Amino acid sequence: MDSTQLHVAIVSSPGIGHLIPVLVLGNRLATHHNIKITILTITTNSSSPEIEFLKKFNEKKTIQIIPVPSIDISHLIDSNTKLFTQLRILVREALPEIRSGIASMNHRLVALIVDIFGTQILPIAEEFNIPKYVFHPTNAWSLALFMYQQVLDQEIEGEYVDLKQPLEIPGCKALRPDDVMDSMMDRSDQQYHEYLKLALEYTCFDGILTNTWEELEEETIKALRSNEKLRSVSRCPIYPIGPLRRTVDITEHDEVIHWLDKQNQKSILYVSFGSGGTLSSEQIIELAWGLELSQHKFVWVVRPPSDNGTDSAYLNSNENDTGGSLEYLPKVFLTRTKDMGLVVPMWAQQVEILSHLSVGGFISHCGWNSTIESLTSGVPMIAWPLHAEQKMNSTMLTEELGVAIRPMILPTKKLVKREEIQEMVRILMHTKEEKSIRENVKKLKLSAENALSEGGSSYNTMCEFVKNIRTS
Ligand code: UDP
Numbered sequence: 001m002d003s004t005q006l007h008v009a010i011v012s013s014p015g016i017g018h019l020i021p022v023l024v025l026g027n028r029l030a031t032h033h034n035i036k037i038t039i040l041t042i043t044t045n046s047s048s049p050e051i052e053f054l055k056k057f058n059e060k061k062t063i064q065i066i067p068v069p070s071i072d073i074s075h076l077i078d079s080n081t082k083l084f085t086q087l088r089i090l091v092r093e094a095l096p097e098i099r100s101g102i103a104s105m106n107h108r109l110v111a112l113i114v115d116i117f118g119t120q121i122l123p124i125a126e127e128f129n130i131p132k133y134v135f136h137p138t139n140a141w142s143l144a145l146f147m148y149q150q151v152l153d154q155e156i157e158g159e160y161v162d163l164k165q166p167l168e169i170p171g172c173k174a175l176r177p178d179d180v181m182d183s184m185m186d187r188s189d190q191q192y193h194e195y196l197k198l199a200l201e202y203t204c205f206d207g208i209l210t211n212t213w214e215e216l217e218e219e220t221i222k223a224l225r226s227n228e229k230l231r232s233v234s235r236c237p238i239y240p241i242g243p244l245r246r247t248v249d250i251t252e253h254d255e256v257i258h259w260l261d262k263q264n265q266k267s268i269l270y271v272s273f274g275s276g277g278t279l280s281s282e283q284i285i286e287l288a289w290g291l292e293l294s295q296h297k298f299v300w301v302v303r304p305p306s307d308n309g310t311d312s313a314y315l316n317s318n319e320n321d322t323g324g325s326l327e328y329l330p331k332v333f334l335t336r337t338k339d340m341g342l343v344v345p346m347w348a349q350q351v352e353i354l355s356h357l358s359v360g361g362f363i364s365h366c367g368w369n370s371t372i373e374s375l376t377s378g379v380p381m382i383a384w385p386l387h388a389e390q391k392m393n394s395t396m397l398t399e400e401l402g403v404a405i406r407p408m409i410l411p412t413k414k415l416v417k418r419e420e421i422q423e424m425v426r427i428l429m430h431t432k433e434e435k436s437i438r439e440n441v442k443k444l445k446l447s448a449e450n451a452l453s454e455g456g457s458s459y460n461t462m463c464e465f466v467k468n469i470r471t472s
Contacts, residue, residue: 006470007036007107010135011098013117014044014090015314016053016275017367021137021211022115023054024244026063033466037063040101042094043070044315057246068097083311083387084183084191087117088198090315099124111469113209119201131472133465134202136210138368140220140240141396142181142389143210144172147224147233149184149199161185170230171223173400178410179391203234206472209465211242211368213451213458216401216444241462243372243448248355256299257352259342263297266360269425270353270379271300273365276314277386278306281328283415288333290421291341296429298341299359301348304328310386310412354379361428366393366404378445380404380437382424384411403441 008029012022019041026037043050051067058065071093077086102112102124112130114121115137125132136143148169152160160167166174183195202208214221217240223230224238250257260268271291273279279287284305291298305328306312326334326343334343350370353359354377363382364370371393374381381404383394391412397404405424407416428437451458 005034005036005107006110006466007038007105008111008113008469009038009040009102009105009109009130010113011040011115011118011121012042013087013115014042014050015087016050017369018115018117018137019050019053020246020369021244022135023057023063024246025113025135025209025241028244028462029466030062032462035466036107038105039063039065040068040098041065042068042090042098044090066101068094068101082182082189082191083314085189085194086315088120088194091117091120095120095124099127102128102130110472117198119198119205122201122204131206131469133207133209134205136202136208138210138389139212139393139396140210140217140224140238141169141172142392143208143238144169144220144224144230145175145181145389145392146199146202147230149196150203150233151229153196159185159187169223171227172220173396175392176395178413179395181389181392182387203236205236207237207239207465207468209239209241211244211372212240213242213448214240214461215447215451215457216243237468239461239465241458241465243376243452243458245369245373245376246351248352250349250352254349254352256342256344256348257356260299260353260356260358263358265357267297267429268356268358269294269296269298269361269363269429270350270359271298271363272348272350272370273301273303273310273384273386274367274370276303276311277365277367278303278310278313280307280415281305283411284328285330286415286418287421288330289418290416290425292333292337293418293422294425294429295340296425298337299344299348299353300341301344301346301350302326302329303346311388351377361425363425366390366397368393371397372448375403375441375444376448378438378441380428380441382406382428384416386412401440401444403437403444405437 010022010026012019026039029035030037073089073093076089109130111133112125113133113135115135160180161177163177166176168174183191221240303313351373354373359379362374362379363384365386366383383397383404383406385391385394394406398406407420450456
Protein backbone atom coordinates (compact mmCIF):
# COMPACT_ATOMS: atom_id res chain seq x y z
CA MET A 1 0.00 0.00 0.00
CA ASP A 2 1.44 3.42 -0.88
CA SER A 3 1.56 5.98 1.91
CA THR A 4 -0.77 8.40 0.10
CA GLN A 5 -3.56 5.82 -0.27
CA LEU A 6 -6.61 6.65 1.84
CA HIS A 7 -7.76 4.08 4.37
CA VAL A 8 -11.42 3.65 5.36
CA ALA A 9 -12.81 1.14 7.88
CA ILE A 10 -16.36 -0.14 7.58
CA VAL A 11 -18.24 -2.04 10.26
CA SER A 12 -21.01 -4.39 9.16
CA SER A 13 -23.61 -5.53 11.64
CA PRO A 14 -24.85 -9.14 11.91
CA GLY A 15 -27.02 -10.60 9.16
CA ILE A 16 -26.16 -11.32 5.55
CA GLY A 17 -28.69 -8.72 4.36
CA HIS A 18 -26.49 -6.12 6.11
CA LEU A 19 -23.20 -7.65 5.08
CA ILE A 20 -23.89 -7.84 1.33
CA PRO A 21 -24.41 -4.10 0.66
CA VAL A 22 -21.46 -3.22 2.94
CA LEU A 23 -19.20 -5.51 0.91
CA VAL A 24 -20.46 -3.97 -2.31
CA LEU A 25 -19.85 -0.47 -0.92
CA GLY A 26 -16.34 -1.44 0.21
CA ASN A 27 -15.59 -3.01 -3.13
CA ARG A 28 -16.75 0.06 -5.02
CA LEU A 29 -14.64 2.42 -2.91
CA ALA A 30 -11.61 0.15 -3.36
CA THR A 31 -11.92 -0.47 -7.10
CA HIS A 32 -13.28 2.88 -8.32
CA HIS A 33 -11.47 5.19 -5.91
CA ASN A 34 -8.32 3.28 -4.97
CA ILE A 35 -9.12 3.41 -1.27
CA LYS A 36 -7.77 0.79 1.13
CA ILE A 37 -10.82 -0.78 2.76
CA THR A 38 -10.87 -2.76 5.98
CA ILE A 39 -14.23 -4.30 6.89
CA LEU A 40 -14.91 -5.47 10.43
CA THR A 41 -17.74 -7.98 10.27
CA ILE A 42 -19.82 -8.93 13.27
CA THR A 43 -21.22 -12.43 12.85
CA THR A 44 -23.51 -14.43 15.07
CA ASN A 45 -21.90 -17.84 14.97
CA SER A 46 -19.06 -19.51 13.15
CA SER A 47 -21.42 -21.54 10.95
CA SER A 48 -23.42 -18.56 9.78
CA PRO A 49 -23.89 -18.17 5.99
CA GLU A 50 -21.98 -14.90 6.19
CA ILE A 51 -18.68 -16.77 6.65
CA GLU A 52 -19.06 -18.78 3.43
CA PHE A 53 -20.32 -15.74 1.58
CA LEU A 54 -17.35 -13.66 2.74
CA LYS A 55 -14.82 -16.21 1.54
CA LYS A 56 -16.33 -16.35 -1.91
CA PHE A 57 -16.99 -12.64 -2.28
CA ASN A 58 -13.44 -11.63 -1.50
CA GLU A 59 -11.53 -14.22 -3.49
CA LYS A 60 -9.67 -11.43 -5.30
CA LYS A 61 -8.73 -9.88 -1.93
CA THR A 62 -9.79 -6.40 -3.05
CA ILE A 63 -10.65 -5.52 0.53
CA GLN A 64 -9.31 -6.60 3.90
CA ILE A 65 -11.84 -8.39 6.09
CA ILE A 66 -11.45 -8.76 9.84
CA PRO A 67 -14.13 -10.99 11.37
CA VAL A 68 -15.07 -9.95 14.89
CA PRO A 69 -15.31 -13.21 16.89
CA SER A 70 -18.86 -14.45 17.26
CA ILE A 71 -20.59 -13.39 20.44
CA ASP A 72 -22.90 -15.36 22.68
CA ILE A 73 -25.68 -13.10 23.95
CA SER A 74 -27.98 -15.86 25.17
CA HIS A 75 -27.62 -14.67 28.80
CA LEU A 76 -28.81 -11.18 27.79
CA ILE A 77 -32.00 -12.11 25.96
CA ASP A 78 -35.08 -14.24 26.41
CA SER A 79 -37.68 -15.70 24.08
CA ASN A 80 -39.47 -12.32 23.88
CA THR A 81 -36.45 -10.29 22.81
CA LYS A 82 -37.15 -8.91 19.35
CA LEU A 83 -34.70 -9.18 16.46
CA PHE A 84 -34.01 -5.43 16.45
CA THR A 85 -33.06 -5.49 20.13
CA GLN A 86 -30.88 -8.56 19.63
CA LEU A 87 -28.99 -6.83 16.83
CA ARG A 88 -28.37 -3.79 19.04
CA ILE A 89 -27.14 -6.02 21.89
CA LEU A 90 -24.86 -8.00 19.56
CA VAL A 91 -23.19 -4.80 18.36
CA ARG A 92 -22.94 -3.44 21.93
CA GLU A 93 -21.21 -6.60 23.10
CA ALA A 94 -18.81 -6.46 20.16
CA LEU A 95 -17.67 -2.88 20.93
CA PRO A 96 -14.46 -3.84 22.85
CA GLU A 97 -13.33 -6.07 19.95
CA ILE A 98 -14.17 -3.38 17.42
CA ARG A 99 -12.28 -0.80 19.45
CA SER A 100 -9.16 -2.94 19.56
CA GLY A 101 -9.52 -3.70 15.83
CA ILE A 102 -9.59 0.01 15.05
CA ALA A 103 -6.79 0.83 17.52
CA SER A 104 -4.54 -1.76 15.83
CA MET A 105 -4.90 -0.25 12.34
CA ASN A 106 -1.55 1.34 11.79
CA HIS A 107 -2.47 3.29 8.68
CA ARG A 108 -4.41 6.43 9.60
CA LEU A 109 -8.14 6.13 8.95
CA VAL A 110 -9.76 9.01 7.05
CA ALA A 111 -13.26 7.71 7.75
CA LEU A 112 -15.15 5.14 9.73
CA ILE A 113 -18.39 3.96 8.13
CA VAL A 114 -20.92 1.95 10.09
CA ASP A 115 -24.11 0.40 8.81
CA ILE A 116 -27.60 0.76 10.21
CA PHE A 117 -27.03 -1.18 13.46
CA GLY A 118 -23.46 0.01 14.00
CA THR A 119 -24.23 3.50 15.27
CA GLN A 120 -23.26 2.64 18.87
CA ILE A 121 -19.67 2.83 17.61
CA LEU A 122 -19.95 6.63 17.68
CA PRO A 123 -17.84 7.09 20.90
CA ILE A 124 -15.04 4.97 19.40
CA ALA A 125 -14.92 7.19 16.30
CA GLU A 126 -14.86 10.22 18.59
CA GLU A 127 -12.14 8.77 20.83
CA PHE A 128 -9.85 8.23 17.82
CA ASN A 129 -11.02 11.45 16.19
CA ILE A 130 -12.04 9.76 12.94
CA PRO A 131 -14.71 11.35 10.69
CA LYS A 132 -17.76 9.10 10.95
CA TYR A 133 -20.45 8.17 8.47
CA VAL A 134 -23.51 5.92 8.52
CA PHE A 135 -24.40 3.73 5.59
CA HIS A 136 -28.20 3.50 5.54
CA PRO A 137 -28.59 0.34 3.42
CA THR A 138 -32.14 1.09 2.38
CA ASN A 139 -34.12 3.96 0.85
CA ALA A 140 -34.43 7.69 1.57
CA TRP A 141 -38.08 7.45 2.68
CA SER A 142 -37.20 5.13 5.56
CA LEU A 143 -34.23 7.39 6.34
CA ALA A 144 -36.53 10.39 6.64
CA LEU A 145 -38.75 8.42 9.00
CA PHE A 146 -35.68 7.45 11.06
CA MET A 147 -34.56 11.05 11.33
CA TYR A 148 -37.99 12.35 12.21
CA GLN A 149 -38.89 9.67 14.70
CA GLN A 150 -37.68 11.65 17.69
CA VAL A 151 -40.20 14.39 16.82
CA LEU A 152 -43.02 11.90 16.23
CA ASP A 153 -42.24 10.31 19.58
CA GLN A 154 -42.79 13.66 21.31
CA GLU A 155 -45.74 14.87 19.28
CA ILE A 156 -47.87 11.75 19.00
CA GLU A 157 -49.49 10.01 21.89
CA GLY A 158 -50.41 6.34 21.93
CA GLU A 159 -49.43 3.75 19.36
CA TYR A 160 -48.78 4.84 15.77
CA VAL A 161 -50.65 1.80 14.46
CA ASP A 162 -53.85 3.04 16.15
CA LEU A 163 -53.80 6.40 14.36
CA LYS A 164 -56.69 7.22 12.05
CA GLN A 165 -54.57 9.48 9.86
CA PRO A 166 -51.28 8.80 8.06
CA LEU A 167 -48.12 9.96 9.80
CA GLU A 168 -46.76 13.15 8.31
CA ILE A 169 -43.04 13.18 7.52
CA PRO A 170 -42.14 16.74 6.39
CA GLY A 171 -41.63 17.06 2.65
CA CYS A 172 -42.11 13.31 2.16
CA LYS A 173 -44.89 10.90 1.39
CA ALA A 174 -47.03 10.33 4.49
CA LEU A 175 -46.89 6.91 6.11
CA ARG A 176 -50.00 4.80 6.61
CA PRO A 177 -50.30 3.49 10.19
CA ASP A 178 -50.43 -0.04 8.73
CA ASP A 179 -47.01 0.46 7.14
CA VAL A 180 -45.24 1.55 10.35
CA MET A 181 -42.11 -0.52 10.95
CA ASP A 182 -42.28 -3.29 13.54
CA SER A 183 -39.76 -1.51 15.76
CA MET A 184 -42.13 1.47 16.08
CA MET A 185 -45.26 -0.54 16.76
CA ASP A 186 -45.19 -1.04 20.52
CA ARG A 187 -43.93 1.70 22.81
CA SER A 188 -43.74 -0.67 25.76
CA ASP A 189 -41.22 -2.97 24.03
CA GLN A 190 -37.46 -2.50 24.43
CA GLN A 191 -37.03 -2.43 20.65
CA TYR A 192 -39.03 0.80 20.41
CA HIS A 193 -36.51 2.52 22.70
CA GLU A 194 -33.50 0.93 21.01
CA TYR A 195 -34.86 2.18 17.71
CA LEU A 196 -35.33 5.68 19.07
CA LYS A 197 -31.75 5.71 20.37
CA LEU A 198 -30.50 4.48 17.02
CA ALA A 199 -32.39 7.24 15.24
CA LEU A 200 -30.83 9.81 17.60
CA GLU A 201 -27.36 8.36 17.01
CA TYR A 202 -27.89 8.71 13.25
CA THR A 203 -28.17 12.48 13.67
CA CYS A 204 -24.68 12.71 15.27
CA PHE A 205 -22.73 11.45 12.25
CA ASP A 206 -20.78 13.59 9.76
CA GLY A 207 -22.80 12.28 6.84
CA ILE A 208 -25.21 9.58 5.73
CA LEU A 209 -24.71 7.39 2.67
CA THR A 210 -27.90 5.80 1.44
CA ASN A 211 -28.53 2.96 -1.00
CA THR A 212 -30.88 4.82 -3.30
CA TRP A 213 -30.53 7.26 -6.17
CA GLU A 214 -31.72 10.80 -6.87
CA GLU A 215 -34.01 9.91 -9.74
CA LEU A 216 -35.80 7.21 -7.74
CA GLU A 217 -36.64 9.38 -4.73
CA GLU A 218 -36.22 12.95 -5.87
CA GLU A 219 -38.78 14.55 -3.53
CA THR A 220 -37.65 12.69 -0.44
CA ILE A 221 -33.96 13.35 -1.02
CA LYS A 222 -34.76 17.02 -1.58
CA ALA A 223 -36.68 17.08 1.72
CA LEU A 224 -33.81 15.42 3.59
CA ARG A 225 -31.50 18.12 2.27
CA SER A 226 -33.63 21.19 2.56
CA ASN A 227 -36.88 20.76 4.49
CA GLU A 228 -36.47 22.95 7.58
CA LYS A 229 -38.34 20.58 9.89
CA LEU A 230 -36.18 17.64 8.84
CA ARG A 231 -33.01 19.74 8.87
CA SER A 232 -33.76 20.86 12.43
CA VAL A 233 -33.25 17.23 13.48
CA SER A 234 -29.96 16.83 11.62
CA ARG A 235 -27.96 18.96 9.23
CA CYS A 236 -25.53 16.30 8.12
CA PRO A 237 -24.96 15.79 4.39
CA ILE A 238 -26.94 13.06 2.62
CA TYR A 239 -25.16 10.99 -0.04
CA PRO A 240 -27.47 8.85 -2.26
CA ILE A 241 -24.93 6.48 -3.84
CA GLY A 242 -27.07 3.54 -4.94
CA PRO A 243 -28.26 1.22 -6.15
CA LEU A 244 -25.35 -0.81 -4.82
CA ARG A 245 -25.77 -4.47 -5.62
CA ARG A 246 -23.54 -7.46 -6.08
CA THR A 247 -22.43 -8.22 -9.64
CA VAL A 248 -23.36 -11.48 -11.34
CA ASP A 249 -20.85 -14.25 -10.74
CA ILE A 250 -21.56 -17.53 -12.53
CA THR A 251 -18.35 -19.41 -11.94
CA GLU A 252 -19.49 -22.74 -10.61
CA HIS A 253 -21.89 -25.44 -11.65
CA ASP A 254 -25.31 -24.36 -10.42
CA GLU A 255 -28.32 -26.57 -10.96
CA VAL A 256 -30.77 -23.65 -10.93
CA ILE A 257 -28.92 -21.66 -13.58
CA HIS A 258 -28.66 -24.75 -15.80
CA TRP A 259 -32.40 -25.30 -15.46
CA LEU A 260 -33.11 -21.62 -16.22
CA ASP A 261 -30.93 -21.89 -19.33
CA LYS A 262 -33.47 -24.34 -20.76
CA GLN A 263 -36.57 -22.18 -20.17
CA ASN A 264 -38.30 -19.58 -22.31
CA GLN A 265 -37.58 -15.88 -21.90
CA LYS A 266 -39.37 -14.23 -18.96
CA SER A 267 -41.32 -17.41 -18.27
CA ILE A 268 -40.13 -18.14 -14.72
CA LEU A 269 -41.45 -16.77 -11.46
CA TYR A 270 -38.80 -16.54 -8.74
CA VAL A 271 -40.03 -16.80 -5.12
CA SER A 272 -37.89 -15.87 -2.12
CA PHE A 273 -38.28 -14.16 1.22
CA GLY A 274 -34.72 -12.97 1.73
CA SER A 275 -31.96 -14.26 3.94
CA GLY A 276 -34.13 -15.10 6.94
CA GLY A 277 -37.80 -14.38 6.26
CA THR A 278 -40.17 -17.17 7.24
CA LEU A 279 -43.82 -17.99 6.64
CA SER A 280 -46.23 -19.83 8.91
CA SER A 281 -46.89 -23.53 8.25
CA GLU A 282 -50.34 -22.65 6.98
CA GLN A 283 -49.03 -19.91 4.69
CA ILE A 284 -46.40 -22.16 3.12
CA ILE A 285 -49.10 -24.66 2.22
CA GLU A 286 -51.28 -21.94 0.65
CA LEU A 287 -48.30 -20.64 -1.32
CA ALA A 288 -47.47 -24.12 -2.60
CA TRP A 289 -51.07 -24.59 -3.71
CA GLY A 290 -51.19 -21.13 -5.26
CA LEU A 291 -48.05 -21.82 -7.31
CA GLU A 292 -49.36 -25.17 -8.44
CA LEU A 293 -52.78 -23.79 -9.39
CA SER A 294 -51.19 -20.97 -11.37
CA GLN A 295 -49.62 -23.59 -13.65
CA HIS A 296 -46.74 -21.21 -14.03
CA LYS A 297 -43.10 -22.32 -13.91
CA PHE A 298 -41.19 -21.24 -10.79
CA VAL A 299 -38.01 -21.35 -8.71
CA TRP A 300 -38.91 -21.25 -5.02
CA VAL A 301 -36.31 -20.83 -2.28
CA VAL A 302 -37.90 -22.46 0.76
CA ARG A 303 -37.09 -22.29 4.45
CA PRO A 304 -38.81 -24.34 7.19
CA PRO A 305 -41.92 -22.55 8.48
CA SER A 306 -42.03 -20.64 11.71
CA ASP A 307 -45.15 -19.89 13.67
CA ASN A 308 -43.17 -17.48 15.92
CA GLY A 309 -42.92 -14.47 13.67
CA THR A 310 -41.55 -13.78 10.24
CA ASP A 311 -37.97 -12.94 11.24
CA SER A 312 -37.10 -15.85 13.52
CA ALA A 313 -34.57 -17.39 11.10
CA TYR A 314 -32.34 -14.32 10.79
CA LEU A 315 -29.94 -14.96 13.63
CA ASN A 316 -30.58 -18.65 14.10
CA SER A 317 -28.76 -20.18 11.18
CA ASN A 318 -27.84 -23.74 11.92
CA GLU A 319 -25.38 -25.52 9.66
CA ASN A 320 -27.04 -28.86 10.32
CA ASP A 321 -30.40 -27.58 9.16
CA THR A 322 -30.20 -27.48 5.39
CA GLY A 323 -33.98 -27.39 5.13
CA GLY A 324 -33.64 -30.32 2.73
CA SER A 325 -36.35 -32.62 4.09
CA LEU A 326 -39.17 -30.38 2.79
CA GLU A 327 -41.70 -32.34 4.83
CA TYR A 328 -43.51 -29.08 5.55
CA LEU A 329 -44.70 -28.80 1.92
CA PRO A 330 -48.01 -30.44 0.87
CA LYS A 331 -47.31 -34.14 0.39
CA VAL A 332 -47.84 -34.45 -3.35
CA PHE A 333 -46.67 -30.95 -4.27
CA LEU A 334 -43.12 -31.96 -5.20
CA THR A 335 -44.17 -34.83 -7.44
CA ARG A 336 -46.98 -32.93 -9.12
CA THR A 337 -44.80 -29.88 -9.86
CA LYS A 338 -41.62 -31.70 -10.79
CA ASP A 339 -41.79 -30.48 -14.39
CA MET A 340 -43.08 -27.07 -13.41
CA GLY A 341 -40.53 -25.77 -11.01
CA LEU A 342 -37.53 -26.05 -8.77
CA VAL A 343 -37.70 -25.98 -5.00
CA VAL A 344 -34.38 -24.86 -3.53
CA PRO A 345 -33.88 -25.30 0.21
CA MET A 346 -32.56 -22.31 2.18
CA TRP A 347 -30.35 -20.38 -0.25
CA ALA A 348 -29.99 -19.70 -3.97
CA GLN A 349 -27.82 -17.41 -6.07
CA GLN A 350 -30.40 -14.65 -6.15
CA VAL A 351 -28.57 -12.01 -8.19
CA GLU A 352 -27.68 -14.59 -10.84
CA ILE A 353 -31.28 -15.86 -10.92
CA LEU A 354 -32.87 -12.41 -11.18
CA SER A 355 -30.43 -11.43 -13.94
CA HIS A 356 -31.29 -14.53 -15.97
CA LEU A 357 -33.31 -13.86 -19.13
CA SER A 358 -35.78 -16.62 -18.26
CA VAL A 359 -36.95 -14.88 -15.09
CA GLY A 360 -40.03 -12.70 -15.59
CA GLY A 361 -41.39 -12.10 -12.09
CA PHE A 362 -40.42 -12.18 -8.42
CA ILE A 363 -42.53 -12.87 -5.33
CA SER A 364 -40.44 -10.91 -2.85
CA HIS A 365 -40.55 -9.92 0.81
CA CYS A 366 -39.34 -6.48 -0.41
CA GLY A 367 -36.12 -6.39 1.59
CA TRP A 368 -34.27 -3.45 0.07
CA ASN A 369 -31.42 -5.54 -1.39
CA SER A 370 -33.91 -7.85 -3.07
CA THR A 371 -35.87 -4.84 -4.27
CA ILE A 372 -32.93 -3.18 -5.97
CA GLU A 373 -31.71 -6.51 -7.34
CA SER A 374 -35.12 -6.95 -8.94
CA LEU A 375 -35.35 -3.38 -10.26
CA THR A 376 -31.83 -3.42 -11.69
CA SER A 377 -32.61 -6.72 -13.43
CA GLY A 378 -35.83 -5.29 -14.87
CA VAL A 379 -38.00 -7.87 -13.05
CA PRO A 380 -41.46 -6.81 -11.76
CA MET A 381 -42.66 -8.08 -8.39
CA ILE A 382 -45.44 -9.43 -6.27
CA ALA A 383 -44.80 -7.53 -3.06
CA TRP A 384 -45.16 -9.72 0.03
CA PRO A 385 -43.68 -7.70 2.92
CA LEU A 386 -42.93 -9.42 6.20
CA HIS A 387 -41.18 -7.07 8.65
CA ALA A 388 -38.72 -4.18 9.19
CA GLU A 389 -39.32 -1.39 6.62
CA GLN A 390 -40.64 -3.86 4.02
CA LYS A 391 -44.24 -2.62 4.21
CA MET A 392 -43.01 0.86 3.27
CA ASN A 393 -41.00 -0.63 0.41
CA SER A 394 -44.03 -2.53 -0.79
CA THR A 395 -46.18 0.63 -0.79
CA MET A 396 -43.50 2.51 -2.70
CA LEU A 397 -43.19 -0.28 -5.29
CA THR A 398 -46.92 -0.67 -5.88
CA GLU A 399 -48.41 2.81 -5.41
CA GLU A 400 -45.58 5.13 -6.38
CA LEU A 401 -43.32 3.31 -8.81
CA GLY A 402 -45.89 0.96 -10.37
CA VAL A 403 -43.50 -1.98 -10.59
CA ALA A 404 -45.32 -4.45 -8.36
CA ILE A 405 -48.71 -5.79 -7.40
CA ARG A 406 -49.60 -7.07 -3.94
CA PRO A 407 -52.19 -9.02 -1.94
CA MET A 408 -55.39 -7.16 -0.96
CA ILE A 409 -54.56 -7.40 2.75
CA LEU A 410 -51.07 -7.30 4.24
CA PRO A 411 -49.68 -10.85 4.56
CA THR A 412 -48.69 -10.02 8.15
CA LYS A 413 -52.37 -9.44 8.98
CA LYS A 414 -54.14 -12.22 7.17
CA LEU A 415 -53.40 -15.50 5.44
CA VAL A 416 -52.97 -15.00 1.67
CA LYS A 417 -55.16 -17.70 0.18
CA ARG A 418 -54.17 -19.95 -2.73
CA GLU A 419 -56.78 -18.40 -5.09
CA GLU A 420 -55.39 -14.92 -4.53
CA ILE A 421 -51.83 -16.14 -5.09
CA GLN A 422 -52.91 -17.89 -8.29
CA GLU A 423 -54.58 -14.69 -9.51
CA MET A 424 -51.59 -12.46 -8.66
CA VAL A 425 -49.25 -14.79 -10.56
CA ARG A 426 -51.62 -14.75 -13.53
CA ILE A 427 -51.75 -10.94 -13.53
CA LEU A 428 -47.99 -10.50 -13.17
CA MET A 429 -46.95 -13.10 -15.70
CA HIS A 430 -49.73 -12.97 -18.31
CA THR A 431 -52.06 -10.03 -18.60
CA LYS A 432 -52.10 -6.50 -19.96
CA GLU A 433 -51.67 -4.93 -16.54
CA GLU A 434 -48.32 -6.66 -16.40
CA LYS A 435 -47.30 -4.71 -19.51
CA SER A 436 -47.32 -1.29 -17.84
CA ILE A 437 -45.57 -2.73 -14.80
CA ARG A 438 -42.91 -4.16 -17.09
CA GLU A 439 -42.53 -0.80 -18.87
CA ASN A 440 -42.09 0.96 -15.53
CA VAL A 441 -39.49 -1.49 -14.30
CA LYS A 442 -37.58 -1.16 -17.58
CA LYS A 443 -37.40 2.61 -17.09
CA LEU A 444 -36.14 2.20 -13.53
CA LYS A 445 -33.49 -0.27 -14.63
CA LEU A 446 -32.21 2.30 -17.08
CA SER A 447 -32.41 5.08 -14.54
CA ALA A 448 -30.35 2.98 -12.09
CA GLU A 449 -27.72 2.28 -14.73
CA ASN A 450 -27.51 5.99 -15.58
CA ALA A 451 -27.17 6.97 -11.92
CA LEU A 452 -24.17 4.69 -11.47
CA SER A 453 -22.40 5.38 -14.74
CA GLU A 454 -19.77 8.09 -15.15
CA GLY A 455 -21.38 11.51 -14.73
CA GLY A 456 -24.58 10.01 -13.26
CA SER A 457 -26.07 11.24 -9.98
CA SER A 458 -24.82 8.42 -7.72
CA TYR A 459 -21.45 8.34 -9.45
CA ASN A 460 -21.01 12.06 -8.84
CA THR A 461 -22.24 11.80 -5.25
CA MET A 462 -19.74 9.04 -4.50
CA CYS A 463 -16.95 11.21 -5.97
CA GLU A 464 -18.10 14.09 -3.79
CA PHE A 465 -18.07 11.84 -0.71
CA VAL A 466 -14.53 10.65 -1.51
CA LYS A 467 -13.41 14.24 -2.05
CA ASN A 468 -14.84 15.20 1.33
CA ILE A 469 -13.13 12.40 3.21
CA ARG A 470 -9.87 13.16 1.39
CA THR A 471 -9.92 16.77 2.56
CA SER A 472 -11.44 16.32 6.03
N1 UDP B 1 -30.02 -13.74 -0.90
C1 UDP B 1 -29.47 -14.65 -1.76
N2 UDP B 1 -30.03 -15.90 -1.80
C2 UDP B 1 -31.10 -16.27 -1.05
C3 UDP B 1 -31.67 -15.30 -0.19
C4 UDP B 1 -31.12 -14.05 -0.14
O1 UDP B 1 -28.51 -14.38 -2.46
O2 UDP B 1 -31.54 -17.41 -1.16
C5 UDP B 1 -29.44 -12.39 -0.82
C6 UDP B 1 -30.24 -11.43 -1.69
O3 UDP B 1 -29.76 -11.44 -3.01
C7 UDP B 1 -30.00 -10.11 -0.96
C8 UDP B 1 -29.85 -10.51 0.49
O4 UDP B 1 -29.53 -11.89 0.50
O5 UDP B 1 -28.81 -9.50 -1.42
C9 UDP B 1 -31.11 -10.30 1.29
O6 UDP B 1 -31.26 -8.95 1.58
P1 UDP B 1 -32.67 -8.24 1.63
O7 UDP B 1 -32.42 -6.82 2.00
O8 UDP B 1 -33.42 -8.45 0.40
O9 UDP B 1 -33.45 -8.98 2.76
P2 UDP B 1 -33.11 -9.47 4.24
O10 UDP B 1 -32.55 -10.83 4.10
O11 UDP B 1 -32.15 -8.50 4.85
O12 UDP B 1 -34.46 -9.45 4.85
